[in-house]
Amino acid sequence: MGSSNQWDAEWEVSDDLAHKLITSQFPQLASKSVKKLGHGWDNTVYLVGTEYVFRFPRREVAIHSLRMEGKILPKLKDYLSIAYSKPIFFGAGNYDFPAPFLGYPYLSGKFPIGLTDKQRKLSASTLAIFLKSLHAFPVQIAQENGVQHDHRNLTDIATRKEKMQKFLSDIALHFSEEEYRALSNYLEQLTTEKVKQKDVFLHGDLHFKNMLVDENGKVSGIIDWGDINIGHPACDLNVVYSFLPPDARSSFFEEYGEVDEETKILARLIAIYIPILIMMQAIDDHDERLIDEAKANIKRALAD
Structure with missing residues (x-):
């Protein structure tokens, strides 16, 4: 790098x-x-x-x-x-x-690093209720207070895919052959180029470094709101794929409400994109613990 x-x-x-x-x-x-x-x-x-x-x-x-x-x-x-x-x-x-x-x-808790799937399932309903309420915050109030509108243009999948391919080539040596192939195949098969814009109030940067869990591994706190914006709910819904195991996702959507296929496609993409960025910084910082957790997030997001 x-x-x-x-x-x-x-x-x-x-x-x-x-x-x-x-x-x-x-x-x-x-x-x-x-x-x-x-x-x-x-x-x-x-x-x-x-x-x-x-x-x-x-x-x-x-x-x-x-x-x-x-x-x-x-x-x-x-x-x-x-x-x-x-x-x-x-x-x-x-x-x-x-x-x-x-x-x-100070919010007590620890980052959700190294949790088991059983521990992660504990948060399916908690996260669904949290995000349903957060996304119901009036957009008008957010706009009146100067909150930006999709400042990262997240609905443009084609551009993000291109960036991911570049990032992946930069950090290829940190993946096994199987891991690299799974990521490459995912990107090759991703044909959606853009999704329809939707506007809700967002945390904007929801990932394992901005979440806290209690002693049982259940989500207990959300921190670092610096990327607050108005945009597509898939931005926050990425945690359905990066944080929750596949067999807990249906429980999440039963509580949050069903979303369309485009939203799920974008949410999964962001669930892979954000951990890649975290991994890149962790590599630069020589932080093996964060590298491993970012890779685990990516693997979970790729799983059905």
């Missing part, structure tokens, strides 16, 4: 800087420890004490998304059936750090 990637940081937030920004703007937190939890494409995350997490943008493109979270997430409280990241601290950039930042109550 090249020396410059989509996920490379424009700003690094050190432990000292995070502590300085948090305690100077929120002195009531001055006695609490500040510990880095990790980072994604757009944000670096810090645990403050044991009660809060703060997210700091790593790239300029993330600033708009963070501001949008601050405006829209508090309005979701009556719609969501799973705990989620609702901001309560609103930090401002200064000469030390050029971007705003947000603080949220």
Whole structure:
């Protein structure tokens, strides 16, 4: 891979800087420890004490998304059936750090990595109820608050397929021959080029790094809402394929409601596309645990 990637940081937030920004703007937190939890494409995350997490943008493109979270997430409280990241601290950039930042109550749980199919089935109804309610959030309210409309053009399957073929060739060495062949065959047989646009309110980036599960492996929290947008429900429904095993999908749709075949085609595509992106960053970070989980997500999404 090249020396410059989509996920490379424009700003690094050190432990000292995070502590300085948090305690100077929120002195009531001055006695609490500040510990880095990790980072994604757009944000670096810090645990403050044991009660809060703060997210700091790593790239300029993330600033708009963070501001949008601050405006829209508090309005979701009556719609969501799973705990989620609702901001309560609103930090401002200064000469030390050029971007705003947000603080949220800490949500307990762990990432759904290495779960069994039996554990995953526990969340079929939970995810269906959550997404049915989320997708019912009024689009008009979202628009009035400046939420973007399908900013990634996800309904254009042909373009996404082309990108996936390029990505796959870049990381081919990290797949077994059987895994690579299964992915290649899937892409070759994918003939749909575009699906009809549908507009619902979306989380926009629902995958295993933005989900938390309890001690039983059941989904208990949804985090990182930076890709909130209005678009096709298949974007969020990708978890039906990437997270749930095949024999739990009918239970999901019984609760959520049936969807058309185009939606299922796009949802499966995104269920493969997102883990490929996660895998690419994990390879760059030499994170074998995330590489393996991303591959497991892809394998599950390909299964019927």
